[in-house]
Amino acid sequence: MALRYALLAALHKRPATGYELTQRFKTRLTHVWNASHQQIYRELARLDSDHLVLAEAVPQQTRPDKKRYQLTIAGKHALEDWLNRPHPLPPQRDPLQVKLSAGELLSPKALAESLASLREECVGTLGYYRVIEHTYFRASGEASLAHRYQHLALRRGMLDLEATLTWLEEADELMDQTNEERLAVNG
Amino acid sequence: MALRYALLAALHKRPATGYELTQRFKTRLTHVWNASHQQIYRELARLDSDHLVLAEAVPQQTRPDKKRYQLTIAGKHALEDWLNRPHPLPPQRDPLQVKLSAGELLSPKALAESLASLREECVGTLGYYRVIEHTYFRASGEASLAHRYQHLALRRGMLDLEATLTWLEEADELMDQTNEERLAVNG
DNA sequence: TCGATCATGTAACAGGTTACATGATTTT
DNA sequence: AAAATCATGTAACCTGTTACATGATCGA
Numbered sequence: 111m112a113l114r115y116a117l118l119a120a121l122h123k124r125p126a127t128g129y130e131l132t133q134r135f136k137t138r139l140t141h142v143w144n145a146s147h148q149q150i151y152r153e154l155a156r157l158d159s160d161h162l163v164l165a166e167a168v169p170q171q172t173r174p175d176k177k178r179y180q181l182t183i184a185g186k187h188a189l190e191d192w193l194n195r196p197h198p199l200p201p202q203r204d205p206l207q208v209k210l211s212a213g214e215l216l217s218p219k220a221l222a223e224s225l226a227s228l229r230e231e232c233v234g235t236l237g238y239y240r241v242i243e244h245t246y247f248r249a250s251g252e253a254s255l256a257h258r259y260q261h262l263a264l265r266r267g268m269l270d271l272e273a274t275l276t277w278l279e280e281a282d283e284l285m286d287q288t289n290e291e292r293l294a295v296n297g
Numbered sequence: 298m299a300l301r302y303a304l305l306a307a308l309h310k311r312p313a314t315g316y317e318l319t320q321r322f323k324t325r326l327t328h329v330w331n332a333s334h335q336q337i338y339r340e341l342a343r344l345d346s347d348h349l350v351l352a353e354a355v356p357q358q359t360r361p362d363k364k365r366y367q368l369t370i371a372g373k374h375a376l377e378d379w380l381n382r383p384h385p386l387p388p389q390r391d392p393l394q395v396k397l398s399a400g401e402l403l404s405p406k407a408l409a410e411s412l413a414s415l416r417e418e419c420v421g422t423l424g425y426y427r428v429i430e431h432t433y434f435r436a437s438g439e440a441s442l443a444h445r446y447q448h449l450a451l452r453r454g455m456l457d458l459e460a461t462l463t464w465l466e467e468a469d470e471l472m473d474q475t476n477e478e479r480l481a482v483n484g
Numbered sequence: 485t486c487g488a489t490c491a492t493g494t495a496a497c498a499g500g501t502t503a504c505a506t507g508a509t510t511t512t
Numbered sequence: 513a514a515a516a517t518c519a520t521g522t523a524a525c526c527t528g529t530t531a532c533a534t535g536a537t538c539g540a
Contacts, residue, residue, distance in 0.1 A: 112395050115392075115395055116395045120398070122400070122402065142389075142395060142397075143390060143395055190402055193402060193403050193404075196411065196414060197392040197393065198418065199391070199418050199419075199461075200390055200392070202328055202329075204453075205299045205387070208299050208306060208330055210329075210447065210450040211330075212302075212309065213306075213310065213443030214441075214442055215377055215380060216380050216446065217380075217381075218442075221446075223383070228386060231385065254400075254401075255475065258471055260398065262397055262468055262471060263394050263397040265464060266461075266464050267394075269463055269467075270389070270457065273456045273457055273459065274453075274457075277449075277453050280449070281449055284445055
Protein backbone atom coordinates (compact mmCIF):
# COMPACT_ATOMS: atom_id res chain seq x y z
CA MET A 111 0.00 0.00 0.00
CA ALA A 112 2.70 2.51 0.89
CA LEU A 113 3.97 2.74 -2.69
CA ARG A 114 0.55 4.03 -3.71
CA TYR A 115 0.79 6.87 -1.19
CA ALA A 116 4.42 7.57 -1.92
CA LEU A 117 3.34 8.19 -5.51
CA LEU A 118 0.41 10.36 -4.46
CA ALA A 119 2.70 12.41 -2.21
CA ALA A 120 5.23 12.87 -5.01
CA LEU A 121 2.50 13.90 -7.45
CA HIS A 122 1.04 16.28 -4.90
CA LYS A 123 4.33 18.12 -4.84
CA ARG A 124 4.27 18.38 -8.61
CA PRO A 125 2.80 16.42 -11.54
CA ALA A 126 5.22 13.96 -13.15
CA THR A 127 5.54 11.05 -15.57
CA GLY A 128 6.23 7.47 -14.57
CA TYR A 129 9.73 7.84 -15.86
CA GLU A 130 10.44 10.92 -13.77
CA LEU A 131 9.05 9.25 -10.67
CA THR A 132 11.23 6.22 -11.31
CA GLN A 133 14.30 8.44 -11.47
CA ARG A 134 13.42 10.23 -8.26
CA PHE A 135 12.79 6.99 -6.37
CA LYS A 136 16.17 5.74 -7.51
CA THR A 137 18.04 8.84 -6.36
CA ARG A 138 16.72 11.49 -3.99
CA LEU A 139 13.95 9.29 -2.63
CA THR A 140 15.84 6.02 -1.96
CA HIS A 141 15.67 6.74 1.74
CA VAL A 142 11.90 7.27 1.47
CA TRP A 143 10.76 4.27 -0.58
CA ASN A 144 12.12 1.86 -3.17
CA ALA A 145 10.31 0.73 -6.25
CA SER A 146 11.21 -0.47 -9.73
CA HIS A 147 9.81 1.16 -12.84
CA GLN A 148 7.55 -1.85 -13.45
CA GLN A 149 5.96 -1.45 -10.08
CA ILE A 150 5.55 2.29 -10.56
CA TYR A 151 3.87 1.99 -13.97
CA ARG A 152 1.55 -0.70 -12.63
CA GLU A 153 0.57 1.37 -9.62
CA LEU A 154 0.06 4.50 -11.69
CA ALA A 155 -2.31 2.56 -13.94
CA ARG A 156 -4.27 1.45 -10.87
CA LEU A 157 -4.36 4.95 -9.43
CA ASP A 158 -5.66 6.14 -12.76
CA SER A 159 -8.41 3.54 -12.90
CA ASP A 160 -9.32 4.44 -9.30
CA HIS A 161 -9.52 8.11 -10.35
CA LEU A 162 -7.00 9.18 -7.73
CA VAL A 163 -4.74 10.63 -10.46
CA LEU A 164 -5.39 12.09 -13.88
CA ALA A 165 -3.21 11.21 -16.86
CA GLU A 166 -2.59 13.80 -19.53
CA ALA A 167 -0.67 13.11 -22.74
CA VAL A 168 2.14 15.58 -23.30
CA PRO A 169 3.11 15.71 -26.99
CA GLN A 170 6.80 16.09 -27.78
CA GLN A 171 8.40 16.98 -31.09
CA THR A 172 11.31 14.58 -31.21
CA ARG A 173 10.17 11.85 -28.82
CA PRO A 174 7.01 9.82 -28.22
CA ASP A 175 4.35 11.35 -26.01
CA LYS A 176 4.76 11.34 -22.26
CA LYS A 177 1.98 10.70 -19.77
CA ARG A 178 1.98 13.37 -17.13
CA TYR A 179 0.06 12.37 -14.01
CA GLN A 180 -1.47 14.74 -11.49
CA LEU A 181 -3.46 14.30 -8.28
CA THR A 182 -7.24 14.54 -8.34
CA ILE A 183 -9.23 15.88 -5.38
CA ALA A 184 -10.12 12.28 -4.51
CA GLY A 185 -6.42 11.42 -4.66
CA LYS A 186 -5.56 14.19 -2.25
CA HIS A 187 -8.26 13.02 0.15
CA ALA A 188 -7.09 9.42 -0.05
CA LEU A 189 -3.57 10.55 0.79
CA GLU A 190 -4.74 12.67 3.71
CA ASP A 191 -6.75 9.79 5.13
CA TRP A 192 -3.78 7.49 4.91
CA LEU A 193 -1.49 10.02 6.58
CA ASN A 194 -3.76 10.06 9.60
CA ARG A 195 -3.85 6.31 10.04
CA PRO A 196 -1.27 4.66 12.33
CA HIS A 197 1.39 2.38 10.85
CA PRO A 198 3.67 0.04 12.78
CA LEU A 199 7.42 -0.19 12.31
CA PRO A 200 8.06 -2.54 9.38
CA PRO A 201 9.64 -5.85 10.41
CA GLN A 202 13.38 -6.34 10.08
CA ARG A 203 14.42 -8.55 7.16
CA ASP A 204 18.10 -8.66 6.27
CA PRO A 205 19.72 -11.81 4.86
CA LEU A 206 22.90 -10.97 6.78
CA GLN A 207 21.06 -11.53 10.06
CA VAL A 208 19.96 -14.91 8.74
CA LYS A 209 23.54 -15.75 7.85
CA LEU A 210 24.67 -14.96 11.38
CA SER A 211 22.04 -17.37 12.67
CA ALA A 212 23.71 -20.26 10.83
CA GLY A 213 26.50 -20.63 13.38
CA GLU A 214 29.57 -22.70 12.46
CA LEU A 215 28.24 -23.18 8.93
CA LEU A 216 29.13 -19.57 8.24
CA SER A 217 32.87 -19.34 7.71
CA PRO A 218 34.66 -16.29 9.16
CA LYS A 219 36.01 -15.67 5.66
CA ALA A 220 32.57 -15.54 4.03
CA LEU A 221 31.34 -13.34 6.85
CA ALA A 222 34.30 -10.99 6.49
CA GLU A 223 33.44 -10.55 2.82
CA SER A 224 29.82 -9.79 3.60
CA LEU A 225 30.86 -7.25 6.20
CA ALA A 226 33.30 -5.58 3.81
CA SER A 227 30.75 -5.19 1.06
CA LEU A 228 28.17 -3.92 3.52
CA ARG A 229 30.62 -1.29 4.73
CA GLU A 230 31.31 -0.21 1.17
CA GLU A 231 27.63 0.15 0.45
CA CYS A 232 27.00 2.13 3.64
CA VAL A 233 29.93 4.47 3.15
CA GLY A 234 28.91 5.14 -0.44
CA THR A 235 25.28 5.84 0.33
CA LEU A 236 26.12 7.89 3.39
CA GLY A 237 28.46 10.04 1.32
CA TYR A 238 25.69 10.60 -1.15
CA TYR A 239 23.25 11.56 1.61
CA ARG A 240 25.78 13.96 3.12
CA VAL A 241 26.08 15.78 -0.19
CA ILE A 242 22.30 16.08 -0.42
CA GLU A 243 22.10 17.29 3.16
CA HIS A 244 24.73 19.91 2.55
CA THR A 245 23.39 21.25 -0.71
CA TYR A 246 19.65 21.01 -0.10
CA PHE A 247 19.29 21.47 3.61
CA ARG A 248 22.23 23.02 5.43
CA ALA A 249 23.05 25.56 2.70
CA SER A 250 19.52 26.59 1.70
CA GLY A 251 17.75 29.14 3.85
CA GLU A 252 14.35 27.56 3.34
CA ALA A 253 12.42 26.68 6.50
CA SER A 254 9.00 25.48 5.33
CA LEU A 255 7.37 22.59 7.11
CA ALA A 256 7.72 20.42 4.02
CA HIS A 257 11.43 21.20 3.81
CA ARG A 258 11.95 20.33 7.48
CA TYR A 259 10.11 17.04 7.10
CA GLN A 260 12.23 16.17 4.10
CA HIS A 261 15.36 16.87 6.05
CA LEU A 262 14.09 14.73 8.91
CA ALA A 263 13.47 11.83 6.53
CA LEU A 264 16.98 12.14 5.17
CA ARG A 265 18.40 12.28 8.70
CA ARG A 266 16.72 8.98 9.43
CA GLY A 267 18.42 7.39 6.46
CA MET A 268 21.73 8.80 7.62
CA LEU A 269 21.38 7.70 11.24
CA ASP A 270 20.47 4.19 10.11
CA LEU A 271 23.57 3.96 7.97
CA GLU A 272 25.73 5.35 10.77
CA ALA A 273 24.31 2.75 13.14
CA THR A 274 25.21 0.04 10.66
CA LEU A 275 28.76 1.39 10.47
CA THR A 276 28.98 1.38 14.27
CA TRP A 277 27.81 -2.21 14.23
CA LEU A 278 30.46 -3.06 11.65
CA GLU A 279 33.09 -1.76 14.09
CA GLU A 280 31.78 -4.14 16.73
CA ALA A 281 31.72 -6.96 14.21
CA ASP A 282 35.31 -6.32 13.16
CA GLU A 283 36.46 -6.28 16.75
CA LEU A 284 34.80 -9.60 17.34
CA MET A 285 36.32 -11.09 14.20
CA ASP A 286 39.81 -9.88 15.14
CA GLN A 287 39.48 -11.31 18.61
CA THR A 288 38.27 -14.62 17.24
CA ASN A 289 41.18 -14.73 14.82
CA GLU A 290 43.70 -14.07 17.56
CA GLU A 291 42.28 -16.86 19.66
CA ARG A 292 42.54 -19.24 16.74
CA LEU A 293 46.16 -18.29 16.17
CA ALA A 294 46.93 -18.73 19.87
CA VAL A 295 45.47 -22.24 19.81
CA ASN A 296 47.05 -23.31 16.50
CA GLY A 297 50.54 -22.16 17.26
CA MET B 298 14.34 -16.74 -0.51
CA ALA B 299 15.83 -15.79 2.83
CA LEU B 300 12.97 -17.32 4.79
CA ARG B 301 13.87 -20.66 3.30
CA TYR B 302 17.42 -20.38 4.61
CA ALA B 303 16.36 -18.95 7.94
CA LEU B 304 14.34 -22.13 8.40
CA LEU B 305 17.20 -24.36 7.29
CA ALA B 306 19.54 -22.58 9.71
CA ALA B 307 17.07 -22.98 12.58
CA LEU B 308 16.58 -26.66 11.77
CA HIS B 309 20.32 -27.17 11.53
CA LYS B 310 20.63 -26.03 15.11
CA ARG B 311 17.97 -28.52 16.16
CA PRO B 312 14.97 -30.25 14.57
CA ALA B 313 11.65 -28.56 15.24
CA THR B 314 7.98 -28.40 14.28
CA GLY B 315 6.37 -25.58 12.34
CA TYR B 316 4.71 -24.41 15.51
CA GLU B 317 7.98 -24.22 17.42
CA LEU B 318 9.64 -22.33 14.58
CA THR B 319 6.75 -19.89 14.50
CA GLN B 320 7.19 -19.21 18.23
CA ARG B 321 10.91 -18.66 17.86
CA PHE B 322 10.51 -16.29 14.93
CA LYS B 323 8.02 -14.31 16.96
CA THR B 324 10.30 -13.98 19.99
CA ARG B 325 14.02 -14.64 20.05
CA LEU B 326 14.42 -14.42 16.31
CA THR B 327 12.44 -11.23 15.52
CA HIS B 328 15.69 -9.42 14.93
CA VAL B 329 16.78 -12.14 12.51
CA TRP B 330 13.72 -12.61 10.31
CA ASN B 331 9.96 -12.17 10.47
CA ALA B 332 7.42 -14.63 9.18
CA SER B 333 3.85 -15.63 9.96
CA HIS B 334 2.88 -19.20 10.67
CA GLN B 335 1.16 -19.45 7.28
CA GLN B 336 4.37 -18.57 5.52
CA ILE B 337 6.39 -20.97 7.64
CA TYR B 338 4.08 -23.94 7.03
CA ARG B 339 4.04 -23.21 3.32
CA GLU B 340 7.81 -22.98 3.10
CA LEU B 341 8.31 -26.13 5.19
CA ALA B 342 6.04 -28.00 2.76
CA ARG B 343 8.18 -26.77 -0.14
CA LEU B 344 11.42 -27.65 1.61
CA ASP B 345 9.98 -31.10 2.20
CA SER B 346 9.00 -31.57 -1.44
CA ASP B 347 12.49 -30.37 -2.45
CA HIS B 348 13.99 -32.96 -0.06
CA LEU B 349 15.94 -30.33 1.86
CA VAL B 350 14.20 -31.33 5.07
CA LEU B 351 12.70 -34.56 6.34
CA ALA B 352 9.37 -34.62 8.17
CA GLU B 353 8.79 -37.17 10.89
CA ALA B 354 5.46 -37.62 12.67
CA VAL B 355 5.82 -37.47 16.43
CA PRO B 356 2.88 -39.22 18.11
CA GLN B 357 1.56 -37.65 21.30
CA GLN B 358 -0.79 -39.17 23.84
CA THR B 359 -3.13 -36.30 24.55
CA ARG B 360 -2.70 -34.13 21.46
CA PRO B 361 -2.64 -34.66 17.70
CA ASP B 362 0.64 -35.70 16.11
CA LYS B 363 3.34 -33.12 15.53
CA LYS B 364 5.54 -32.99 12.44
CA ARG B 365 9.15 -32.69 13.44
CA TYR B 366 11.37 -31.47 10.62
CA GLN B 367 15.10 -32.00 10.32
CA LEU B 368 17.74 -31.04 7.77
CA THR B 369 18.82 -33.49 5.11
CA ILE B 370 22.37 -33.58 3.73
CA ALA B 371 21.06 -31.80 0.62
CA GLY B 372 19.47 -29.19 2.88
CA LYS B 373 22.73 -28.55 4.65
CA HIS B 374 24.52 -28.16 1.32
CA ALA B 375 21.87 -25.77 0.02
CA LEU B 376 22.28 -23.66 3.15
CA GLU B 377 26.06 -23.63 2.87
CA ASP B 378 25.89 -22.56 -0.77
CA TRP B 379 23.55 -19.73 0.09
CA LEU B 380 25.75 -18.56 2.95
CA ASN B 381 28.63 -18.10 0.55
CA ARG B 382 26.70 -16.02 -1.94
CA PRO B 383 26.73 -12.23 -1.61
CA HIS B 384 23.54 -10.37 -0.66
CA PRO B 385 22.97 -6.64 -0.88
CA LEU B 386 21.48 -4.52 1.89
CA PRO B 387 17.71 -4.78 1.63
CA PRO B 388 16.03 -1.54 0.52
CA GLN B 389 14.52 0.78 3.11
CA ARG B 390 10.71 0.74 3.24
CA ASP B 391 9.05 2.49 6.13
CA PRO B 392 5.63 4.17 5.76
CA LEU B 393 6.75 6.88 8.18
CA GLN B 394 9.34 8.06 5.65
CA VAL B 395 6.57 8.25 3.07
CA LYS B 396 4.46 10.32 5.44
CA LEU B 397 7.29 12.78 5.91
CA SER B 398 7.45 13.16 2.14
CA ALA B 399 3.88 14.48 2.05
CA GLY B 400 4.82 17.94 3.30
CA GLU B 401 2.09 20.28 4.54
CA LEU B 402 -0.50 17.53 4.11
CA LEU B 403 0.95 15.86 7.19
CA SER B 404 -0.27 17.71 10.26
CA PRO B 405 2.20 18.19 13.11
CA LYS B 406 -0.36 16.54 15.37
CA ALA B 407 -0.61 13.36 13.28
CA LEU B 408 3.17 13.26 13.01
CA ALA B 409 3.57 13.69 16.76
CA GLU B 410 1.32 10.67 17.29
CA SER B 411 3.32 8.56 14.86
CA LEU B 412 6.53 9.55 16.57
CA ALA B 413 5.15 8.75 20.01
CA SER B 414 3.99 5.29 19.02
CA LEU B 415 7.28 4.61 17.26
CA ARG B 416 9.16 5.56 20.42
CA GLU B 417 6.98 3.26 22.48
CA GLU B 418 7.61 0.36 20.13
CA CYS B 419 11.37 0.98 20.10
CA VAL B 420 11.68 1.32 23.86
CA GLY B 421 9.69 -1.85 24.40
CA THR B 422 11.63 -3.95 21.94
CA LEU B 423 14.95 -2.56 23.07
CA GLY B 424 14.12 -3.45 26.66
CA TYR B 425 13.33 -6.97 25.54
CA TYR B 426 16.61 -7.22 23.63
CA ARG B 427 18.55 -5.93 26.63
CA VAL B 428 17.13 -8.68 28.78
CA ILE B 429 18.11 -11.28 26.20
CA GLU B 430 21.57 -9.80 25.92
CA HIS B 431 22.04 -9.84 29.66
CA THR B 432 20.79 -13.36 30.28
CA TYR B 433 22.07 -15.16 27.18
CA PHE B 434 25.20 -13.31 26.28
CA ARG B 435 26.75 -11.17 29.00
CA ALA B 436 26.04 -13.59 31.84
CA SER B 437 26.85 -16.88 30.09
CA GLY B 438 30.49 -17.89 29.81
CA GLU B 439 30.00 -19.51 26.41
CA ALA B 440 32.29 -18.31 23.65
CA SER B 441 31.57 -20.55 20.66
CA LEU B 442 31.56 -19.02 17.21
CA ALA B 443 27.81 -19.63 16.90
CA HIS B 444 27.20 -17.89 20.19
CA ARG B 445 29.26 -14.88 19.14
CA TYR B 446 27.43 -14.60 15.83
CA GLN B 447 24.11 -14.70 17.62
CA HIS B 448 25.21 -11.94 19.90
CA LEU B 449 26.35 -9.89 16.93
CA ALA B 450 22.96 -10.30 15.26
CA LEU B 451 21.23 -9.15 18.42
CA ARG B 452 23.59 -6.18 18.68
CA ARG B 453 22.54 -5.13 15.21
CA GLY B 454 18.92 -5.13 16.23
CA MET B 455 19.80 -3.08 19.30
CA LEU B 456 21.91 -0.51 17.46
CA ASP B 457 19.15 -0.05 14.89
CA LEU B 458 16.62 0.65 17.61
CA GLU B 459 19.00 3.02 19.37
CA ALA B 460 19.54 4.89 16.11
CA THR B 461 15.80 5.25 15.73
CA LEU B 462 15.56 6.64 19.26
CA THR B 463 18.33 9.11 18.48
CA TRP B 464 16.41 10.14 15.41
CA LEU B 465 13.29 10.60 17.50
CA GLU B 466 15.23 13.08 19.65
CA GLU B 467 16.07 15.07 16.56
CA ALA B 468 12.48 14.88 15.40
CA ASP B 469 11.15 16.11 18.75
CA GLU B 470 13.58 19.01 18.73
CA LEU B 471 12.41 20.01 15.30
CA MET B 472 8.75 19.74 16.28
CA ASP B 473 9.30 21.85 19.41
CA GLN B 474 11.10 24.50 17.42
CA THR B 475 8.35 24.55 14.81
CA ASN B 476 5.72 24.90 17.52
CA GLU B 477 7.53 27.81 19.14
CA GLU B 478 7.75 29.59 15.83
CA ARG B 479 4.05 29.14 15.30
CA LEU B 480 3.25 30.54 18.72
CA ALA B 481 5.53 33.51 18.10
CA VAL B 482 3.72 34.28 14.87
CA ASN B 483 0.20 33.76 16.19
CA GLY B 484 0.56 35.81 19.34
C1' DT C 485 -17.45 -22.04 30.94
C1' DC C 486 -14.42 -19.02 28.62
C1' DG C 487 -10.25 -17.77 26.77
C1' DA C 488 -5.48 -19.07 25.88
C1' DT C 489 -2.38 -22.37 24.02
C1' DC C 490 -1.19 -26.29 21.14
C1' DA C 491 -1.06 -27.67 16.32
C1' DT C 492 -1.96 -27.56 11.54
C1' DG C 493 -3.43 -25.98 7.54
C1' DT C 494 -6.16 -23.61 2.82
C1' DA C 495 -7.31 -19.70 -0.20
C1' DA C 496 -7.21 -15.28 -2.02
C1' DC C 497 -4.86 -11.37 -2.72
C1' DA C 498 -1.35 -7.63 -2.57
C1' DG C 499 3.33 -6.28 -3.17
C1' DG C 500 7.95 -6.95 -5.10
C1' DT C 501 11.36 -9.12 -8.44
C1' DT C 502 13.05 -10.76 -12.82
C1' DA C 503 12.77 -11.34 -17.53
C1' DC C 504 11.30 -9.79 -21.82
C1' DA C 505 9.98 -6.22 -25.28
C1' DT C 506 10.15 -1.99 -28.24
C1' DG C 507 11.94 1.96 -30.49
C1' DA C 508 13.77 6.66 -30.99
C1' DT C 509 17.56 9.89 -29.67
C1' DT C 510 21.68 11.51 -27.80
C1' DT C 511 26.38 10.91 -26.37
C1' DT C 512 30.93 8.74 -26.78
C1' DA D 513 29.20 2.18 -34.63
C1' DA D 514 28.06 1.26 -30.00
C1' DA D 515 26.30 2.49 -25.59
C1' DA D 516 23.46 5.23 -22.70
C1' DT D 517 19.20 7.69 -22.03
C1' DC D 518 14.35 8.63 -22.84
C1' DA D 519 9.87 6.44 -22.36
C1' DT D 520 6.61 2.92 -21.87
C1' DG D 521 4.94 -1.24 -20.96
C1' DT D 522 3.57 -7.02 -20.39
C1' DA D 523 4.06 -11.52 -18.11
C1' DA D 524 5.49 -14.77 -14.91
C1' DC D 525 6.75 -15.65 -10.63
C1' DC D 526 7.87 -15.38 -5.73
C1' DT D 527 7.01 -13.45 -1.14
C1' DG D 528 4.16 -11.58 2.37
C1' DT D 529 -0.52 -10.47 4.35
C1' DT D 530 -5.25 -11.31 5.60
C1' DA D 531 -9.07 -14.06 6.23
C1' DC D 532 -10.92 -18.38 7.16
C1' DA D 533 -10.98 -23.07 9.24
C1' DT D 534 -10.63 -26.95 12.65
C1' DG D 535 -10.33 -29.19 16.95
C1' DA D 536 -8.26 -30.65 21.32
C1' DT D 537 -6.50 -29.37 25.98
C1' DC D 538 -5.37 -26.56 29.89
C1' DG D 539 -5.81 -22.97 33.31
C1' DA D 540 -8.68 -19.30 35.57
